[in-house]
Amino acid sequence: MDVTLLGTGAPQGLPQPGCPCAACxxxxxxxxxxxxxxxxxxxxxxDLTPGPAFAAARAGQSLTGVRQVxxxxxxxxxxxxxxxGLPQPGRVADGRELALLDGHRVRAVAVDIPGTGYEIxxxxxERLLYLPPxxxxxxxxxxxxxxxxxxxxxxxxxxxxxxxxxAARPDALAKLRASGAVDAATDVVAVHIDHDVPPGPELHRRxxxxxxxxxxxxxxxxVGEFHAVPDLPRRTLVLGGARSGKSVEAERRLAAFPDxxxxxxxGTRDGDQDWAQRVSLHRERRPGSWRTVETxxxxxxxxxARPGADAARPAxxxxxxxxxxxxxxxxxxxxxxxAEAPGTEAEGAGAGRAGETSPLLIDCLALWLTHVxxxxxAWDDATWEAGGRRALRERTDALVAAVRQTHxxxxxxxxxxxxxxxxxxxxxxxxxxxxxxxxxxxxxxCEQLLLVVAGQALVLRG
Numbered sequence: 394m395d396v397t398l399l400g401t402g403a404p405q406g407l408p409q410p411g412c413p414c415a416a417c418x419x420x421x422x423x424x425x426x427x428x429x430x431x432x433x434x435x436x437x438x439x440d441l442t443p444g445p446a447f448a449a450a451r452a453g454q455s456l457t458g459v460r461q462v463x464x465x466x467x468x469x470x471x472x473x474x475x476x477x478g479l480p481q482p483g484r485v486a487d488g489r490e491l492a493l494l495d496g497h498r499v500r501a502v503a504v505d506i507p508g509t510g511y512e513i514x515x516x517x518x519e520r521l522l523y524l525p526p527x528x529x530x531x532x533x534x535x536x537x538x539x540x541x542x543x544x545x546x547x548x549x550x551x552x553x554x555x556x557x558x559x560a561a562r563p564d565a566l567a568k569l570r571a572s573g574a575v576d577a578a579t580d581v582v583a584v585h586i587d588h589d590v591p592p593g594p595e596l597h598r599r600x601x602x603x604x605x606x607x608x609x610x611x612x613x614x615x616v617g618e619f620h621a622v623p624d625l626p627r628r629t630l631v632l633g634g635a636r637s638g639k640s641v642e643a644e645r646r647l648a649a650f651p652d653x654x655x656x657x658x659x660g661t662r663d664g665d666q667d668w669a670q671r672v673s674l675h676r677e678r679r680p681g682s683w684r685t686v687e688t689x690x691x692x693x694x695x696x697x698a699r700p701g702a703d704a705a706r707p708a709x710x711x712x713x714x715x716x717x718x719x720x721x722x723x724x725x726x727x728x729x730x731x732a733e734a735p736g737t738e739a740e741g742a743g744a745g746r747a748g749e750t751s752p753l754l755i756d757c758l759a760l761w762l763t764h765v766x767x768x769x770x771a772w773d774d775a776t777w778e779a780g781g782r783r784a785l786r787e788r789t790d791a792l793v794a795a796v797r798q799t800h801x802x803x804x805x806x807x808x809x810x811x812x813x814x815x816x817x818x819x820x821x822x823x824x825x826x827x828x829x830x831x832x833x834x835x836x837x838x839c840e841q842l843l844l845v846v847a848g849q850a851l852v853l854r855g
Contacts, residue, residue, distance in 0.1 A: 394433065394434055394497075394513075394515035394516075394517075394519045394521070394615070394616040394617070395433070395434055395435075395613055395614070395615055395616070396431055396432070396433050396521065396554065396556075396613065396614045396616060397431070397432040397449070397452050397454050397611070397612070397613045397614075398429070398430075398431060398452075398556075398582075398584070398608060398610060398611065398612050398613075398614070399427070399430040399431070399432055399442045399445060399448040399449060399452060399454075399610065399611070400426060400427030400428045400429050400430045400442035400443075400448060400610050401426045401427075401429055401583075401584050401585075401586055401607065401608065401609070401610050401612075402426030402427055402428055402429060402584075402585065402586050402587070402610075403426075403428065403429075403526055403585050403586060403587035403588075404428050404429075404466075404468060404526060404585075405428070405587075406426060406427050406428055406443070407420045407424070407425060407426040407586055407587065407588055407592065408420045408425065408588065409588055412588060414588055415591065416588035416589070416590070416591050416592055417588050419591070419592055419593065420588070420592045423609035423610075424592035424593055424596075424609075425610075426586055426609075426610055427442045427443055427444075427448060427610055428440070428441070428442045428443065428473075429442070429526070429556075429584040429585050430442035430445060430448070431523060431556070432449060432452075432454055432456075432459070433497065433513060434495065434497070434515070435454060435455065435456075435458040435459070436458050436459060436460050436461070436493065436495045436497065437459070437460070437461050437463070437493060437497055437499070437513070438456070438459050438461070438462045438463070438479070439462075439463050439464075439465060439511060439513075439523055440463075440464060440465055440466075440525075441462070441464070441468070441473040441475070441482065442473075443473065445476055445479075446476045448610070448611070451611055452610075452611035452612075452613065453611075453613075454613075456476060456478070456479060457478065459479055459480070460480065460493065460494065460495070461480060461483075461491070461493055461499075462475070462479055462480055462481070462482040462483070463482065463483060463484065463485060463499065463511060464482045464483070464484055464509075465508050465509050465510065465511060465523065465524075465525035466506075466507065466508035466509075466525035466526060466528070467507055467508065484501075484509055485499060485500075485501035485509065485511070486501055487501050487502070487503040487509060488500075488501060488503065489501050495516070496515070496516030497513060497514065497515060497516070498513070498514045499511055499512070499513050499514075500512040500513075500514075502522065502524075502530060503530070503531040503532070504524060504525060504528035504529065504530060504531055505528060505529050505530070505531045506525070506527055506528050508525035508526075508528055509525065510522065510523060510524040510525065510528060510530065511523045512552075515616065519553050519554075519616040519617040520549070520552050520553055520554075520616075521552055521553060521554040521555065521556065521616050522552045522554075522555045522556070522557070522569075522574065523555075523556045523557070523584075524555075524556070524557040524558065524565060525558075525585075526558050526561070526585035527558055527561050527562060527585070528557070528558065528562065528565065529562050529564060529565030529568055530565065530568055530569065530572075530574075550573070551573060551574060551575055551576040551578065551579050552574055552575065552579055553579065553580065553616045553617040554579070554580045554582065554614060554616045554617075555569065555574075555575055555579055555580070555581050555582070556582050556583075556584045557569075557581075557583070557584065557585075558583070558584065558585040559581065559583040559600060559603065559605045559649065560583060560586060560587065560589065560590045560596070560599070560600070561585070561587065561589065563603060563645075563648035563649035564648065564649070564680055564682075566581065566603065566604075566605070566649040567648065567649050567650055567651045567680070567682070568651070570649070570650060570651050571651035571652065577604075577622065578622070579622075580606075580614070580620045580622065581604055581605040581606070581622070582605065582606060582607065582608060582614065583600050583605050583606065583607045586607060595849075598850070598852070599645065600623075601623035602623075602625075602645070602646045603646065603648070603649035603650070604622055604623050604625055604649070605623070605649070606622075606623065625802070626839070626840035626841040626855050627799075627800075627801075627802055627803065627840060628796060628799070628802075628803045628805075628838060628839040628840055628841070629643075629646060629803070629804045629805070629839055629840070629841040629842070629843065629855075630805050630806075630807065630832070630835055630836045630839045630841075630842050630843070631643045631646075631804065631805070631806050631807070631843045631845060631850075632806075632807055632808070632809040632832060632836075632842070632843065632844045632845065633806075633808070633809055633844060633845035633846065634808065634809055634810075634812075634813075634846075635808070637845045637846060637847065637848070638845050638847070638848035638849075639806050639845040640756055640757075640806055641678075641848070642843065642845050642850050643754055643756065643804045643805075643806045644678065644679055644754065646804050647752050647754055647802075647804055648680060650752050650802070651682065652682070652684075652751040652752070653680070653682075653683045653684070653751060653752045653753075653754060654683070654684050654685075654686055654694070654751045654752065654753050654754070655679060655683050655684065655685045655686070655754050655756070656686050656687075656688065656691065656694060656753055656754065656755045656756070657685060657686070657687045657688075657756065658687075658688070658689050658691075658755065658756065658757060658758075658760040658761040658764065659756075659757070659760045683754075684751075689760075689761050689764040689765070691755060691761060691792055691795070692791055692792060692795040694753060694801075695753070695792075695795035695796060695798075695799040695801065695803065696795055696798070696799065697749040697750075697801065750800075750801065751801070752801065752802035752803070752804070753801055753802070753803045753804070753805075754804050754805075754806075755803065755804070755805040755806065756805075756806040757805070757806040757807055757808065758805055758806070758807035758808075758828075758831060758832070758835060759807055759808040759810070759828055761792075762789075762824070762827060762828055762831055763824070765785060765788045765789070766785060766823075766824065766827070768784075768788075769781045769784040769785050769788070771785055771820075771823060771827075772820045772823075774819060777823070785827065789827075789830070789831050789834065792831075792835070793831075793834045793835055793837075793838060796835060796838045796839070797838045803839075805835065805839075807828070807831070807832050807835070808828065809832070809844065810824075810825050810828055810829075811825060811828075811829045836853075836854075839854070839855075840854075840855050841854060841855030842854040842855065
């Protein structure tokens with residue numbers, strides 16, 4: 394089964410008419426995209442794009458063999474004309490199937506916005522799923538390849554090809570993965586691409602981070618043909634300064650995966666309204682399906698997926714104490730990240746194993762280090778020299794070793810504080826130095842290392 398993408402953009406296209414934004418200004422060549430439309434084996438057309446006959450000719454295709462035109466969503470873009478000779482567009486009711494004379498079968502899939510998704514099967518068993526712009530399958534995924542309510546994706550295993558609005562609805566991809574409709578071999582292609590994501594390298598970087606890709610208008614895909622899917626790193630460290638966007642970048646990298654465990658190392662701070670506001674804002678930003686574990690006991694969580702690992706063992710650094718405002722003049726605890734502590738569902742050592750194979754998002758290592766330095770008395774010069782230094786090394790070495798051995802997907806966030814003003818106190822300089830060492834050691838065990846500056850992720854490795 395061949396699928397030609399006559400367009401891959403949002404209904405308004407990219408660039409949007411009259412839009413002066415930077416994304417539209419740079420959407421040229423292969424990054425310029427007409428409204429998304431599919432031509433399946435030259436016989437079935439899904440959605441319309443401006444000048445479909447010209448778009449088909451440019452892709453080396455013809456519309457003369459089209460026997461059915463289906464629409465997936467209410468059209469709010471430029472006026473579309475139906476070329477002479479094409480059948481009038483129609484819709485299939487949710488849950489109903491349409492059998493075409495050439496052997497294709499089309500099943501309408503209910504979605505969570507006005508519109509209809511389509512599951513298309515070829516004569517030899519290949520399967521693809523196409524979702525309209527801004528849509529996800531309706532109903533919760535129940536793990537057997539079908540969403541609750543009878544209108545969801547089919548239950549005959551993973552699709553060979555999925556085309557959806559990955560940039561705007563990464564949660565739709567997470568739902569498909571949770572239901573088994575998408576696995577590691579599924580070719581996930583982003584369509585309905587809008588100007589909310591910068592085109593070019595940044596778009597492709599973001600898509601690759603969630604296991605998806607984009608192709609130019611006019612591309613023909615062979616459903617079921619092997620295509621190397623993006624190689625997803627198991628361990629990623631995201632560094633950045635205060636308000637750099639590092640937490641947003643980390644969250645974005647896991648937004649398309651189900652059952653994520655968010656590990657908050659920041660704790661709570663009674664009476665600190667600014668801290669509470671930060672917590673509230675970032676709780677609202679994260680997907681509601683994510684679970685939260687509030688703890689600084691990271692080693693059991695990292696070891697949980699290892700065969701024979703005991704994730705429930707007691708640990709000395711269980712619990713997240715937060716930090717003491719005003720410590721050592723530099724307030725090292727307040728160098729924390731933008732997303733420290735959402736609503737808590739679990740606390741303490743390993744937090745009840747916290748989904749032993751679920752991806753972990755650890756935010757952040759700077760607050761973890763602050764907690765450990767509290768524990769070992771690192772802020773006091775005498776205690777530091779009398780054994781605090783050695784105790785801290787043991788704790789950081791254990792964390793780094795656990796990262797090296799983990800079988801879980803891990804995205805960790807940490808502050809990059811070594812490029813700023815030299816702290817005025819010995820304790821402040823000690824924190825800066827130890828965080829730099831921790832970042833270097835932790836990053837050395839990660840397949841991918843990113844530095845976020847002004848909201849832009851710079852790839853240092855991977």
